[in-house]
Amino acid sequence: MKYKDLSTEQLVKVKTLGELRATGYQPTPIRQELRNNLIARLRNKEEVFPGIWGYEETVIPDMERAILSMHHINLLGLRGQAKTRLARMMINLLDEYIPVVKGSELNDDPLQPLSRYAIDLIAEHGDKTPIEWMHRSERYTEKLATPDVSVADLIGDADPIKAATLKLPYSDERVIHFGLIPRSHRGIFVINELPDLQARIQVSLFNILQEGDIQIRGFKIRLPLDIQFVFTANPEDYTNRGSIVTPLKDRIDSQIVTHYPKSIEIGKKITRQEAIVKEEQVDKVQINELVADLIEQIAFEARKSEYVDAKSGVSARLTISAYENLLSAAERRTLLNSEKDTYVRVSDLWGIIPSITGKVELVYEGEQEGPVIVAQNLIGKALRTQFLLYFPDPEKLKKQQKNKTDNPYRRITDWFGEGNTIDLLNDLSNKDYKAALNNVKGLRELIDAYHARQDEATKLFLMEFALHGLAEYSMISKNMLTAGLQFKDLLSSMFSGPGSFGDDDDEDDTDDKGRGKRYR
Template identity: 75%
Template sequence: MNYRSLKASNLVKINTLGELKAAGYQSRTIKQELRDNLIERIRAKEVVFPGIWGYEDTVIPDVERAILSMHHINLLGLRGQAKTRIARQMINLLDEYIPVVAGSELNDDPLQPLSRFAIDLIAEKGDQTPVAWMHRNDRYTEKLATPDVSVADLVGDVDPIKAATLKLPYSDERTIHYGLIPRSNRCIFVINELPDLQARIQVSLFNILQEGDIQIRGFKLRLPLDIQFVFTANPEDYTNRGSIVTPLKDRIDSQIVTHYPKSIEIGKKITMQEAIVKNEQKSMVKTNELVTDLIEQIAMEARESEYVDAKSGVSARMTISAYENLLSSAERRALLNSEKETQVRVADLYGVVPAICGKVELVYEGEVEGPVIVAQSLIGKAIRNQFLQYFPNPEKAKKDKRGNPYRKITDWFGDGNTMDILNDLSNRDYEARMKTIDGLDDLVDQFHPRLGKGEKLFMMEFALHGLAEHSLVGKKAMDTGQSFKDLLGSMFNADSAFGKDDDEEEEDDDDRY
């Protein structure tokens, strides 16, 4: 029996180096440890990176190959592509506990000590050297690369206070204060946004990656550090803050390119998994499949939009925030109307505009339009595209010999009728307004006859917005909601801002008061 066959509860009984040797402990590098445990997972047909959706056939196989090859890894991709999540889940491939020399700064292996402290302690106490057990959750270090990171932060420096306290000359190795990297010996060390690290700091990583050496001031140190490095970076053509210096890139064994979800279904899995939904929201707000599709469609439209900077990307965090805002928009309406339950509405999509504005970087043309206008345009395009999945194409419907299914609706607006769908309408008023429009009820019954009451009302409103996006009905955004009217009537409306002269505007102002 060796120590790996012992239960975690029995490990605490091994307290000395002698007991560790008797238990059959054999040293392994962290890369060998990751490799061995990955092999066991693969053979057992276990999911290695749970909750990482859309990478099953692309990124995850590449990561597994890199681990099997015992490589340092660079995850290259735009923001919100689960790079850091993958790195954090690698700790699940580590042994649950490993032995370390008790009190060691560098997590020294009792059989292969590195630090002066551990070497001296083992020389003094031999098999009675105290051993502690380090859990895998403590074997992960993460550092965000920023311009102010120094070599001392990562590698270390001479500590004058320690030298004075111990009455040691600066030439003594014991005066060194080790940085994050040496203190992560036998751990996974992650540097996020590597291009943001100054070039001279990146140079300090050369020897650590290649030889395991560290250089601190004038000390001649050779510490064969045992570290699994994982870097994350945005593509070099995206960031203007810096880049990965070529010699460092050459020393990173595997560079793995990540990507955004390739389908709406994958995007929904990520959003539903990550969104924070309160229990009271779950009981109060009822959603449907279409509205979650629309949220993901907005992200896809943003990634293709001429107004959004494609090099910056559109993070998966946008759909997560948008979904949370969507539920909160419906919840707020229910609270205002003292309703215990409400169905999410298409109008609630316009409540996610703040989530969109905060998550997209606009090009010059987008800045000219303004972030709110761009966000509303993205919502409109999402509705337009999803509309064709549920109703006939309006262009083809006009030529249908069996009759245009939208004629009743357009005729109703053509008779001079208008409809304001306000954001805060009560359930009763909302239903009444939906059923006021001739032909809207019949349209949904024709193509979706088995919907429940709440879903049917949502589909009616969705059809109304879809017709507006396909230019069969006019739509105008208001501060309090959306106003629908005849398309031609809205184009030639004498009350439009472009159809007034100064005197008419003054008369309107007088009428308001």
């Protein structure tokens, strides 16, 4: 039976070079191997990069074209754009197993040995040379470029201990300790953050990419390595920490530019796929599409914010961490109130602030504002944007008031105008939360007018969402408390005396339970 017709179970039973020859096996270069398997997948209409969302019409076709062209690849993009994941998924295009000379450190092909060890072993044993089978998962090597990476790490160097142990002169190539790249022979080698690699180290890659051989000190060796190179790079690094030297960039055949999700729907797919959510959290916390949209909207707002460094980017990890924190904020509330379950609230978004502050790089103006204030502003902008998808535009209604058009928010604003306030503390029980919202006149009627078909839990969420939206459009006031939020009339928040915005007195702004009333 021919090699191509053998099953995996039959292949691994082949143990010697002679048995391998009998199958008709012929070596296949790795880039040809990748190309062959990609062609087979495309013909069978199989998904090549499953779980990668938003790249279906951009990055993935570029990757497929590069693989069909048998190119070395550079993935250029900001952080959190799945560059490394794309590289790692290329192993799925490798053959499941390949034969190697047993004990070889360079993964020598039995019919095309490179290392002195493999050549000598085959010369000594001939067709009885033992072989073993390497799984595709073992053919992937990844190295993060750091300033301390040396040529010896990547290519290799003479090993004095090896020379002394084997009693060999330094002129003997057997004293060489090979680096990561030679050890990746017949595999995929990935260098992450290539611009961080020192220029003199990048030079050592020239020959490997162009001619496929390596040079180690004064040894007269030429190893025609068979490697698929994939590099990742961040445009920010070109100015901050280094750059890709021009001759090296010239030798990388395809440079593919990645990007962030272009729609909220794609962002939600990524977030839900990557977020680590425990089963007990799913049982305790009910979540809706609106709050998932709000989390993605925060990332979109951050990417266009004047306070956030656009060159640095806003990673998809922001929304993933935020989603996890949102569920945990709601879960914590159920534990504190000894409740079996709860429904996610808009105020839970303030629990994701730690997920935002560590994920965005601020420009000078943002640093002046402070990371927490910037995070709060981003949440506010997301609420403002999404509000218009569920309720009438308050700004348009203001203009229409000249024509005495009925304003659906008037009962709510009038209620606050009478001096009423509502405190939505983070840890309110479900019962108290519902009672507080129902206490606002006109709020329930607003939701029934525009979202009558929603269930009770979603209506409560929308009731709170309406308050946040009205605050963002300056129809009521929203103030931060130490343990939650307070809504009140806009004018009274400015002129109501102690504890109000702009207040300079020294009166203790705490309630009877010792909680801070609010802070700005």
